[in-house]
Amino acid sequence: MKYEKAITKFREIYRPTTREEVLREFEQDDGTLGIYVHNPFCVSICKYCYYKGVKFDYRRDSELYERYYGDYLPGVIEPFLPIISARNVLSYFFGGGTPSLMSADTMREVFWLFPDLANAPSKTIEIHPAIWDEGQLDVLAQFGFSCAIIGVQSFDQAVLARQNRPHVPVEAVRSLAAKLKERGIAVAVDLIYRMDALEAEAIFAQDLQDLLSIDFDVVSLSHSFEDIKSDDHLDEFYGMIERSSILDGYRWEHAESKHLSGCRLPPRQIKKCSKSMRLVAKAIDLDDFHTRLFPFINIMDEASQAWGTPEGEKYIKSILGFGSYKNPRKNTFSHIHRKGKVIEFIEVNNDWRPEYYVVYERHAHEMFSRTTALLGRLDAIGQVPEGIKLHTLNKTRMTRNESIYRRPELEIGVGLSWKDEDPRIQEFIGRIKGHFPNHQEFGNGLYIGE
Numbered sequence: 243m244k245y246e247k248a249i250t251k252f253r254e255i256y257r258p259t260t261r262e263e264v265l266r267e268f269e270q271d272d273g274t275l276g277i278y279v280h281n282p283f284c285v286s287i288c289k290y291c292y293y294k295g296v297k298f299d300y301r302r303d304s305e306l307y308e309r310y311y312g313d314y315l316p317g318v319i320e321p322f323l324p325i326i327s328a329r330n331v332l333s334y335f336f337g338g339g340t341p342s343l344m345s346a347d348t349m350r351e352v353f354w355l356f357p358d359l360a361n362a363p364s365k366t367i368e369i370h371p372a373i374w375d376e377g378q379l380d381v382l383a384q385f386g387f388s389c390a391i392i393g394v395q396s397f398d399q400a401v402l403a404r405q406n407r408p409h410v411p412v413e414a415v416r417s418l419a420a421k422l423k424e425r426g427i428a429v430a431v432d433l434i435y436r437m438d439a440l441e442a443e444a445i446f447a448q449d450l451q452d453l454l455s456i457d458f459d460v461v462s463l464s465h466s467f468e469d470i471k472s473d474d475h476l477d478e479f480y481g482m483i484e485r486s487s488i489l490d491g492y493r494w495e496h497a498e499s500k501h502l503s504g505c506r507l508p509p510r511q512i513k514k515c516s517k518s519m520r521l522v523a524k525a526i527d528l529d530d531f532h533t534r535l536f537p538f539i540n541i542m543d544e545a546s547q548a549w550g551t552p553e554g555e556k557y558i559k560s561i562l563g564f565g566s567y568k569n570p571r572k573n574t575f576s577h578i579h580r581k582g583k584v585i586e587f588i589e590v591n592n593d594w595r596p597e598y599y600v601v602y603e604r605h606a607h608e609m610f611s612r613t614t615a616l617l618g619r620l621d622a623i624g625q626v627p628e629g630i631k632l633h634t635l636n637k638t639r640m641t642r643n644e645s646i647y648r649r650p651e652l653e654i655g656v657g658l659s660w661k662d663e664d665p666r667i668q669e670f671i672g673r674i675k676g677h678f679p680n681h682q683e684f685g686n687g688l689y690i691g692e
Contacts, residue, residue: 244570245568245569245570247570248570249590249592249597252588252590252599253599256588256599256600256601257599257600257601257603258597258598258599258600259587259598259599259600260598261321261596261598263598264576264587264598265321265322265325267578267585267587268322268325268560268562268576268578269325271559271560271578271580272329272580273559273560273579273580274329274330274332274556274557274558274559274560275326275329275330275331275332275558275559275560275561275562276331276332276333276334276335276537276538276558276560276561276562277326277331277333277334277335277356277561277562277563277564278335278337278538278561278562278563278564278574278575278576279315279334279335279336279337279352279563279564279565280337280338280339280563280564280565280566280569280573280574281295281336281337281338281339281340281341281343281344281565282295282296282310282338282339282565282566282567282568282569282573283295283296283297283298283303283307283310283338283339283340283343283567284296284297284298284338284339284340284343285297285298285299285340285343285370285372285373285408286406286407286408287406288395288405288406288407289404289405289406289437290395290405290407290434290437290438290466292571293338293339293571293573294571295338295339295340295569296339296567296568296569298340298343307348309594310565310567311344311348311351311352312351313594314565314567314591314594314596315352315355315564315565316355317596318564318565318589318596319355319356319564322562322564323357325562326356326357326562327357327358331356331358331362332362332363332364332533332537332556332557332558333362333363333364333365333366333537333538333558334356334359334362334364334365334366335365335366335367335538336352336366336367336368337368337573338368339573340368340370340373341367341368341369342367342368342369342370342373342374342378343370343373344378345377345378346375346377346378346380346381349378349381349382350381350384353381353385359385360384360385360386361386363388363533363534364388364389364533364534364535364537364538365385365386365387365388365389366387366388366389366390366391366535366536366538367382367387367389367390367391368390368391368393369390369391369392369393369418370393370408371392371393371394371410371414371415371418372408372409372410372414373408374418376421379421379422379425379427380425382422382425382427383425383426383427387427388427388428388534388535389427389428389429389430389459389460389534389535389536390422390427390428390429390430391430391431391432391462392415392418392419392429392430392431392432392458393432394410394415394431394432394433394449394453395407395432395433395434395437396433396434396437396445396446396449397410397411397412397415397448397449397452397453398445398448398449400440401437401438401440401441401445404437404438404440405437405438412452412455412456415431415456416455416456416457419431419456419457419458420457423457428459428460428526428535429456429457429458429459429460430458430459430460430461430462430535430536431453431456431458431460431461431462432461432462432464433446433449433450433453433461433462433463433464434464434465434466435463435464435465435466435479435482436465436466436469436470436475436479437466437469438466438469439469442469443478443482446479446482447482447486450482450483450486450488451486453488454486454487454488458523459522459523459526459535460520460521460522460523460526460531460535460536461488461492461520461521462518462519462520463479463483463518463519463520463521464517464518464519465479465517465518480507480508483507483521484506484507488521489506489521491523491524492521492522492523492524493506493521493522493524494506494507494508494519494520494521494522495519495520495521495522495528495531495532495536495539496508497528498528507519509684509685509687520536520539532557533556533557537556537557537558538558538561559578559579559580560576560577560578560579560580561575561576561577562576563575563576563589564589565589566588566589566590566591566596567591568591569591574588574589574590575587575588575589575601576588576589577602583603584602584603585600585602585603586600586601586602586603587599587600587601588601612654612692613634613654613656615692616654616655616656616690616691616692617656619677620656620674620690623670623673623674623677624670624673626670627664627666627667627670629660629661629662629664629667630658630659630660630667630670630671631658631659631660632656632657632658633656633657633658633659634655634656634657653691653692654691654692655689655690655691655692656689656690656691657687657688657689658671658674658687658688658690659686659687659688660686660687661686671688674688674690675688678690678691
């Protein structure tokens, strides 16, 4: 969809707002804060990518580059500097598009826009393995970046050619990872299964094997929603991970969760709804992973995911996002998650003039009233025997995920878990299963929804 038509659709389906309203909301917010900076340009438009950037060539588009990084981006950041200076900024994330299209000098100028960025505890940037130089890595080290995400996607030249993405051999990725580690920057790698259907299993199995020759700290293993046609594909994705030797040195990011303790891979109900899973080196403390290397993962995709954000001052509660250019997928977002309210804004660059829209609003009383109704249905089943734990598992999902017409829908659910094999527990769980036929089971656990 052309950007001009996308803006028209934004005006139809979202609530137009002003920069002043966005400022007021953040002035009232006092929780921990993360900063997202969008970099909209790409050297090629990859077919598989949902967050498509704008095709860019230095020789042809130098004026566009200067206007974006020298004028537009500083202009949208400047009004928010008092808020940034006053807040506890835990994390900066530079995403895209292709952030490594910035020159070393541009990186330095962009980083200097933010007061005290060098002292923020977490700073992450995405790097295309075919587009970088050592001067950029030196700048990242100068500003104390904690993590770089290398967007490999696949080491297979043929599949990347079909997806219109430049290929980089595993040896070059290994060299980039080593240079980052020399500068004290943790290395994350992205791989995707089934970017298309041609030799998908053989390609992913080889990608996993090649990955193990690289000194990396984190890997995001994703599957392409568009080419996952059945549960068999999903089972094969996790099966190949399980059969590889990667789990000898790495574990699932939630392996030490009190609810999922001991899981090598996500339980089935998480596999079904998650597009990506992350494996973390066993030498890395998982708390450090969640607070310094990847503190943004709970809330980066949509503000609605923030209902499940962990509590505590070391976890990000709100995101303030900057930067937009011809991006019909509403990539540039800000959101606030505080007691009683979740609100998401997007910034749209309409002919170099920023416009703002509210795309998501949710108030706590709606969630509580529906949760109470669900618990009332459970109460009618009878007295709960001792040994059963109950957890509210409210979340939101986006309908029509492939379209800008996405609509948030709140999903109210309750999880029950138990350890005993007490007959009274089994009898009670049996009654719940009969009362909620669409339940989902996972080990000694059960999920039910409205």
